[in-house]
Amino acid sequence: MNLRLYDTAAGDVRDFVPLEDGKVGIYVCGLTVQSEPHVGHVRSAVNFDVLRRWLLARDYDVTFIRNITDIDDKILAKSAEQGRPWYNLTYDMKRLLDKAYADLNVLPPTYEPAATGHVPEMLELIDLLVERGHAYAAEDGSGDVYFDVRSWPAYGELTHQSIDDMEPAEDADPRGKRDPRDFALWKGHKPTEPTTASWPSPWGRGRPGWHIECSAMASKYLGGAFDIHGGGVDLRFPHHENEQAQSRAAGFGFASYWLHNAWITTSGEKMSKSLGNSLLVPEVLKQVRGIELRYYMVAAHYRSHVEFSFEALQDAAAAFRRIEGFLERARTALPAEFHVGTSSGEEPWLSFAAAMDDDLGTPAAVAVIHDAVRLGNKQLTEKDEDGLKSTYAHLHAMLDVLGLNPFDAVWSGASGDDTKLTNAIDVLVAGLLEQRNEARAAKDWATADAIRDRIKAAGIEVEDTPDGPRWTIDGGSN
Numbered sequence: 001m002n003l004r005l006y007d008t009a010a011g012d013v014r015d016f017v018p019l020e021d022g023k024v025g026i027y028v029c030g031l032t033v034q035s036e037p038h039v040g041h042v043r044s045a046v047n048f049d050v051l052r053r054w055l056l057a058r059d060y061d062v063t064f065i066r067n068i069t070d071i072d073d074k075i076l077a078k079s080a081e082q083g084r085p086w087y088n089l090t091y092d093m094k095r096l097l098d099k100a101y102a103d104l105n106v107l108p109p110t111y112e113p114a115a116t117g118h119v120p121e122m123l124e125l126i127d128l129l130v131e132r133g134h135a136y137a138a139e140d141g142s143g144d145v146y147f148d149v150r151s152w153p154a155y156g157e158l159t160h161q162s163i164d165d166m167e168p169a170e171d172a173d174p175r176g177k178r179d180p181r182d183f184a185l186w187k188g189h190k191p192t193e194p195t196t197a198s199w200p201s202p203w204g205r206g207r208p209g210w211h212i213e214c215s216a217m218a219s220k221y222l223g224g225a226f227d228i229h230g231g232g233v234d235l236r237f238p239h240h241e242n243e244q245a246q247s248r249a250a251g252f253g254f255a256s257y258w259l260h261n262a263w264i265t266t267s268g269e270k271m272s273k274s275l276g277n278s279l280l281v282p283e284v285l286k287q288v289r290g291i292e293l294r295y296y297m298v299a300a301h302y303r304s305h306v307e308f309s310f311e312a313l314q315d316a317a318a319a320f321r322r323i324e325g326f327l328e329r330a331r332t333a334l335p336a337e338f339h340v341g342t343s344s345g346e347e348p349w350l351s352f353a354a355a356m357d358d359d360l361g362t363p364a365a366v367a368v369i370h371d372a373v374r375l376g377n378k379q380l381t382e383k384d385e386d387g388l389k390s391t392y393a394h395l396h397a398m399l400d401v402l403g404l405n406p407f408d409a410v411w412s413g414a415s416g417d418d419t420k421l422t423n424a425i426d427v428l429v430a431g432l433l434e435q436r437n438e439a440r441a442a443k444d445w446a447t448a449d450a451i452r453d454r455i456k457a458a459g460i461e462v463e464d465t466p467d468g469p470r471w472t473i474d475g476g477s478n
Helices: 039-057 073-082 086-103 119-131 210-222 233-249 290-298 310-333 349-357 362-381 385-402 416-441 445-457
Strands: 004-007 012-015 023-028 061-066 135-137 145-147 183-188 206-208 225-232 254-261 264-266 461-465 468-473
Touching (some): 004 254, 023 039, 039 061, 039 225, 039 254, 039 264, 039 385, 119 135, 119 183, 119 206, 119 233, 183 210, 210 225, 225 233, 233 254, 310 385, 349 362, 416 445
Parallel strands (some): 023 061, 225 254
Antiparallel strands (some): 135 145
């Protein structure tokens, strides 16, 4: 089966055919680093990380670019409110964002360009648009430069809109515009703004408009034409519509496919900072592990809105722990010399691959994983070692694609000190469990229960299984 992806521009699912065989160029709009990241912010990164991992699993050479917007109106307003330089704000927020990505096992991009590092490329692109008759400097002396939407007849094709039906662009003073829908490519410096937030240009000091940033950075690192442009569904208009218009007006083919992930909502509304701090990534990770939060996001289709609740998150965490628990039991049951190999060409991999090829059908892919776990538990009971080896290997491969393999060092944090600590705890708990078993054998239930309560008081849960007792800490297992 060919990989098929929903292309916003086509309004339908299309076979994916890269511009160059065996290679894929992807540009994803990253965040504006004005505030701490909440769980709604990081969904896009997780969704496109799954796309990237699936392309890698299909043996594509992937160049993955995800930008950072580190200068815009919101950043300047937020930094003024907080009484600190805008670049200090963006630096701090970028560090928190990097931590959130790492906590959710999002692979680092091939490169992560920042807008402030690419002003010369933006000025070159603006100059080209002026030269080609698609942009103009405002006549009011503001130093603003605008894209002339009427000069590009295809404007609106990405979101299937007519220019006359569009609302005016609100990114600059309309007095300098020929048409209220014209959008800013360059914003002249204002006396109320810090001089550090401006750069010299042919039109006077100023800073780039939001949309020109991505066109310049995508073209620099992926060329004038590339395969996939991604981002949140809220970016379709005006951001992506404007990106496409200015890029193609400049003579670039730009993106062949446009992919957009849906929101995480609360009470039907897009998640926002007004909801308070409870949904910030570090706060959510006090209730579940990073791998469980990622599972919660991955289990939903990337184009489906997710109504967030802590109850649903806890349900997802419990579902993932069932997968994790089986893997631990299977690893214990299999020979120590068994090594997981490459999975392909047989079930359940074929069903998993078919789901992923169908517009990244992660709900169906996760269902395949749970079916495999049920099969694996049956194989454990029946002591079917050959079948168990196959199921175990396939689960590793499928979970790797979703970034959810609990044995990945990213999740285990397997430093030497951590391993020594785990081993030490294992020895101590094993000793207590042995004492408990002896008490139970002697039918000394009071002593057995007291030992179990001691273990539980240390934050360790004990589960009695057919293969003997197992202990867990915060969802991990041994």
